[in-house]
Amino acid sequence: MPLVDDLFDLQIPNGVQISPNSQQVLYCTTPPCKASEHAQSTLWLAETGKAKSSRQLTPGLHNDREARWSPDGKNVAFLSDRAKTGESCAIYLLPLGGGEAYPVTPTQNERAIDRYEFSPDGKTIAYVSADEKTEGKKAKEKAKDDAQVWGEDWPYNRFRMVHLATKAVSVAVAKDAHVAELAWNDDGTKVAFSETRTPNIENKFKYGTSIFVYDVKTRVSRKVCHFATYTSGLIWSGGSIYFIGPADEHTATSSQMVFRVNPQASDETYTKHDYGETNCAVYGQLRKAAGDVAVGILDGMADQIRVLSGRTLYSRKQKIDAWDAAFTKDSDEVVLALATSDINHPVEVFTTTASGGALVQLSDHGHLFTSQDRKFGSCRMISCPSTDGVVQLQAPFYVPSSAETKDDGTLTKPRPTVVLVHGGPYSRKTESFDALFFFWAPLLLDAGYALLATDYRGSSARGDKFARYGNGVGKYDYADVIAMTQYAIEQGFADKERLVVGGWSQGGFMSFLCSVRNGTHAQGWKFNAAIPGAGVSDCDTMTLTSDIGAVQAQLASGKPWLMSKDDVSNRQGSAIWEFGDALRNKVPIPPMLILHGEKDERVPLEQGVGMRRAMEDAGVPCxxxxxxxxxxxxxxxHHLLDMGRRVVRFVDTHING
Incomplete structure (x- = not known):
């Protein structure tokens, strides 16, 4: 079977959870694509430290996901649509001692359950979901009498509790606000929860997030702080509530750090607790581990797991897709479970210890590749100064296994290279099997191409100062992509005569910019072709049409409705506004393969349509x-299969040979 088919038949582990006694690991797998009408996910169980011990818990016929251990370790809870595939959502319990999974919340409910957590005594589950549609609303939708009025009829998430013995569900907090996350305190007497004004995705960026404490006995909630933007990873450990958010809550282009709230204080404040200055906390990655808190950290090219304000438990220059940490009973040893990969091995689940124990592979979902000993290439980290000398840039450079090397590992000759730019801009890529997106990396490496996964200012993993360069895109980020490509050429890695640039989202935006500025850097090379996927071509219209227009306005430099009509500063990052000058100045705009989703709300389809019209009007191949x-x-x-084949074919056309 062709490689592209094998890749999209993989099962990708996620949601790793260590059992209360640290002896087992629970996780889910999902395919990298939607192979049928409805999403599917499967639960697995493995033995800590025992190689290839994972076994399937659920059949994989439904969307069984978000698994959790009961506090006594005897049951596994999970979300599923098994009552009505693709149209229902309920919490189920699976007794590990024997018996079938059974629902504990109403199975006919169609609204998604976004969060749920066991109480410490295991008798109650707190969860959040929106109210079901009324019969009247359903009738109006059926009759197409369903005008949508902004600000009315929001599907607010409610904070609910289900008593497991009786399956009785109660609404803990029913006001018109949108509950996002929740966390029990250690003794189960209180629950912290976060809420935003409405469920609209842009709302949290504009009006922020409030955190409350709910008293289970009195059923009274009290506000403990307000944060001016979004938060994630809410947990309650000991006497403190923790969450992750931007170091500067007033801008979207800021590093992620850990904040602390004292729930006993009366002044509704929070304090900056740790990280975010030279590295970045990972969105949502806070875990309780006995009396400590573990946090996921990006530090340069390394993915790390650390004890909050303490030691590093694990660090490697490879992507950690999911993880959990737990102290062993009667010991200070920390057991770690993680899902990770490298360029030659798909994501698998491993366990190790913080003291440096062996990394034991529990799963074997990529057996098709490992059994054939299929090698795609090797990864080396490269580093160079930015063109202005202000920062040091880092990035993985992937060499295909077919490349000839000298005894010292250097290439015998430069390779045709695809420069892949990550999205975000607040993101970062280190070594992994799917090095960027949609398995372009293994497909292109298998076809013999080298890959440069450029980092740039505005990215994560380098602290707040580095992230803040994301304000006003189109200047430093572009210069950094050029600087890293130039360095790869100078080091003999990349063939300057055979270069393609490509990326998705922000990477598509950068691909557009590199195209209209092609060769203007005076370094003596140019891109032969470009692959902009879901790319931004005009920053002004993004602020008007994107589902997170408030964030786009910060990235672009301003809100169009507040700017003078003579102020064109937003055009700094708008490739469509540079297109005409590029033609007049005889810039060699390269052929493009523009890829876009029809229903894209983040970067609406019109962004790609605009560039397609410009290319067609200018007679440039597109x-x-x-x-x-x-x-x-x-x-x-089928769309992902088409994309994979199309990308390789397009690169072959322009830089092969």
Whole structure:
């Protein structure tokens, strides 16, 4: 079977959870694509430290996901649509001692359950979900008498509790606000929860997030702080509540750090607790581990697990897709479970210890690749100064296994290279099997191409100062992509005569910019072709049409409705506004393969349509591909198969030979 088919038949582990006694590991797997009408996910169980011990808990016929251990370790809870595939959502309990999974919340409910957590005594589950549609609303929708009025009829998430012995569900907090996350305190007497004004995704960026404490006995909630933007990873450990948020809550282009709230204080404040100055906490990655808190950290090219304000438990220059940490009973040893990969091995689940124990592979979901000993290439980290000398840039450079090397490991000759730019901009890529997105990396490496996964200012993992360069895109980020490409050429890695640039989302935006500025850097090379996926071509219209227009305004430099009509500063990052000058100045705009999802709300399709029109009008070769029904991320299997084949074919056309 062709490689592209094998890749999209993989099962990708996620949601890793260590059992209360640290002896077992629970996790889910999901395919990298939507192979049928409805999403599917499977639960697995493995033995800590025992190689290839994972076994399937659920059949994989439904969307069984978000698994949790009961506090006594005897049951596994999970979300599923098994009552009505693709249209229902309920919490189920699976007794590990024997017996079938059974529901504990109403199975006919269609609204998603976004969060749920066991109480410390295991008798109650707190969860959040929106109210079900009324019969009247359903009738109006059926009759198409369903005008949508902004600000009315929001599907607010409610904070609910289900008593497991009786399956009785109660609404703990029913006001018109949107509950996002929740966390029990250690003795189960209180629950912290976060809320935003409405469920609209842009709302948290504009009006912030409030954190409350709910008293289980009195059923009274009290506000303990307000944060001016979004938060994630809410947990309650000991006498403190913790969450992750931007170091500067007033801008979207800021590093992630850990904040602490004293729930006993009366002044509704929070304090900056740790990280975010030279590195970054990872969105949502806070875990309780006995009396400590563990946190996921990005530090340069390393993915790390650390004890909050303490020692590093694990650090490696490879992506950690999911993890959990637990102290062993009667010991200070920390057991770690993680899902990770490298360029030659798909994501698998491993366990190790913080003291440096062996990394034991529990799962074997990538057996098709390992059994054939298929090698795609090798990864080396490269580093160079920015063009202005202000920062040091880092990035993985992938060499295909077919490349000839000298005894010292250097290449015998430069390789045709695809420069892949990550999205975000607040993101960062280190070594992994799917090095960027949609398995472009293994497909291109298998075809013989080297890959440069450029980092740039505005990215994560380097602290707040580095992240803040994301304000006003189109200047430093572009210069850094050029600087890293130039360095790869100077080091003999990349062939300056055979270069393609590509990326998704912000990477698509950068691909557009590199195209209209092609060769203007005076370094003596240019890109032969470009692959902008879901790319931004005009920053002004992004602030008007994107689902997170408030964030786009910060990235662009301003809100169009507040700017003078003579102020064109937003055009600094708008490739469409540079297109005409590029033609007049005879810039060699390269052929493009433009890829976009039809229903993309983050970067609306019009961004790609605009560039397609410009290319067509100028007579520059352009292949424009729209994937029906798809949003910002392409998910349907046949679309992903088409994309993979199309990308390799396009690169072959322009830099092969």
């Amino acid at each position: 292949e424009f591909v729209v994937y029906p029904r798809e949003g910002h991320e392409i998910k349907e299997k």
